Amino acid sequence: MALTQQELIELPRVEIEEDKGSYAKVTISPLMVGFGITLGNSLRRVLLSSLPGAAITRVRVEGLLHEFSTIPHVKEDAIEFLLNLKQVRIRPLALRPGTIILDVQGREGEVTAADLLTPEHLQIVNPQQHLLTIDSSEARIYAEMKVEIGRGFRPAGQGDNLPIGFMAIDAVFSPVRKVGYQVQPRRSPQGTQYDSLVLEVWTDGSIEAVEAIRKAAEILRDHMTAVAQVGKPPVPVISRGIGAGLLLTEEQRNMPIGELGLSIRTYNALRRTGISTVGELLELTEDEILSLRNFGPKSYEEVRQRLEEFGILPAAGVERQPPERLVEGEALEEEMAAATEVEVPQATSEEAAPSPEAAALEGIDPRLAKLWEVKARLEEEKKEE
CATH class of the missing domain: 3.30.1360.10 (RNA polymerase, RBP11-like subunit)
Incomplete structure (x- = not known):
């Protein structure tokens, strides 16, 4: 019918x-x-x-031991100050924690959220928010605030044990x-x-x-997509980031980034951020990847090329220079910067640094052999000068 x-x-x-x-x-x-x-x-x-959203979760005020203390030369007590900080709204440009500093001295009057010193990936949405009032130019207020990324609401009583000197506040993550x-x-x-x-x-x-x-x-769609696959073989779908819309096997999604053959500098930058699998990497947007510490455009191009070589990302249709090929300027600087992050065995003047091919036969990490080549070439250039 x-x-x-x-x-x-x-x-x-x-x-x-x-x-x-x-x-x-x-x-x-x-x-x-x-x-x-x-x-x-x-x-x-x-x-x-x-x-997801950002919120201040704990505060340390220089000279204060607990939230029931009074702040010298300040009209508000510690509890009022913490309640005012709770009203500060923060826009995260990257989904990672950070630290905000308040350092005011030698002045009287109102202190607002505009006086807060923030890292590049955090922005104050309401700079007019009142924090405290100073009644003497002799006052010096120094406070350190930890900002975290989360969802919904988290009471001050929940979470890990606080470091000495820090006071917890209720965190309103929901934007x-x-x-x-x-x-x-x-x-x-x-x-x-x-x-x-x-x-x-x-x-x-x-x-x-x-x-x-x-x-x-999008959140609802992703959950409904999973339900729609009931009774079918699971097909992981990347819903956002540089891999949005890709259908990956479970093996591809859980593939460690160490198997991509990335340079040491790029690998360390990703690992320090907590990215360990290809699936986690693909869920980041280009802007989020470029905002990672010690991660520049060349490192991003290297990541994209490796993902294309493994058939995870479709080829962009343009030629990209292999990251192993050393060029003057940025490429050479990145390879040498990587050398400072690992312990590289020193080759004596009597023995030449092994080539990557020879290193592979001898059981030496080819990346270390590549660093030997870079250092040897720099020494030759200095001698010629």
Whole structure:
């Protein structure tokens, strides 16, 4: 028996009614009767609890032993100061922790979030947020704040043991402040009944409301994709980053990055960030990869080429210079920088450094042999000068 027009499920259209940065209002329709509540409630729950954000989790104030202390020459006590810090909203440009410093001396008056010193990957969204009031120019306030990445809300009582001198504060990671939705019944000119979902989202400014809706939908999609594979052989899908949309085998996804044959400098930069598998690497965007410490454009090109050589990433259709080929300038500097990160056996003047091919036969790491070649060439250039 064929489905009637009213029983057919039509994919909805999404229209942005208002977009004011931290506030957005969108309409999703037409939806099959009942899907308005199903979709609206699901999006609301994900928006409020599942989006990642940054927040201050612990604070150390120079001269203070606990949160019940008073701060010399400051109107607010320690608890008020911590509550004000809790209201500071932070936009993470990269999903990694950081440290914020407050160092004020030789002045009176109000201190706001604009006085906070932040690393490059963290931005203060509300610099006008009041922190404390100094009533003497003799005061000196130095505070160190740890920022972490998380989801939802974490009370101060949870987490690891605090280092000596640090005070914990409640962490509000969620960048979404409020979500509201309405389901309005509609009828088409043909008499078909359907739902129209009106969704409103307010954020703290660390993320735009439209982007928050998109990310929440992506989280739902990824989970529904996994459910849709029930009874089928699992096919890992990369949902974001440079590998978005790739279908990988479990072996490819869990492949250690050490098997890619990366240079020592590039490998160490990835490992220090906690990236150990190809799957974790592919889920990072180009901007997130380039923001890693000691990771420049050449290292990124090296990673892409290795992934293409292993058939994990599709070829970009342009020729790339192999990272092993040494050129003047940046390439040579990166190879020499890598040499400082590992212990390289010194070759005497009587014996020449082995070639990579000979090193392989002798059981020596070819990368160390490559470093020998670089150092030998530098010494020859110095002699010629």
